[in-house]
Amino acid sequence: MLTSQRLFLSSKNTRLCCVDFGDKGSPVLLLHVLAGRANEWHSTAQWLTQHGHIFALDQRGHGVSEKG
Secondary structure (H helix, E strand, O other): OOOOEEEEEEEOOEEEEEEEEEOOOOEEEEEOOOOOOHHHHHHHHHHHOOOOEEEEEEOOOOOOOOOO
């Protein structure tokens, strides 16, 4: 079972959420489409972790990231 943790980043007075799905290797950043959120990548991250360290970003105004 894949576990994840939320990381919070501040960028120009806006707090963004990034989900860290973990594992080792080169970092891979997953971005959702228009009305998505980072946790939608959970099933993809399960198999993708064999290729790198997976992060998924809640873009501004989506998921738990601030709209700013």
